[in-house]
Amino acid sequence: MNDNVVALYSHVRGNGELMDELSQITNEQELSTRVVLMGKELGFTISEEDALWGLTHIDEFIQEAVTGDELSDLELELVSAGSCTGYNDNP
Structure with missing residues (x-):
C-alpha cells in the first residue's frame, strides 16, 4: 500500500468540502x-x-487512516461494501 494514499485520505477525511x-x-x-x-x-x-488500488481496497486504507477516530457514515458504507468498484462507467 502506498503510504501517500493513506496520508492523502487522512488529510481529505478531515475536510468536509x-x-x-x-x-x-x-x-x-x-x-x-x-x-x-x-x-x-x-x-x-x-x-x-x-488511486485505482485504493478504490478496490478502500476498507484497508480507511482502517489505517482512521487510527482510532470514529468512522463517518460514508466510511462505514464504503468499508462494509469492501470497495468503490460499484461505479457505473456508462451512466
Missing part, C-alpha cells in the same frame, strides 16, 4: 483521476495505479 467533492463523483476513472490531481495539489505523490 473535499470529501463532498469526491463523494459526488460516480465514475471510477474520473474518481481515480481526481484523486491523483488532488494529491498533487495537496503535495502527495499518488499514481493512477495507486
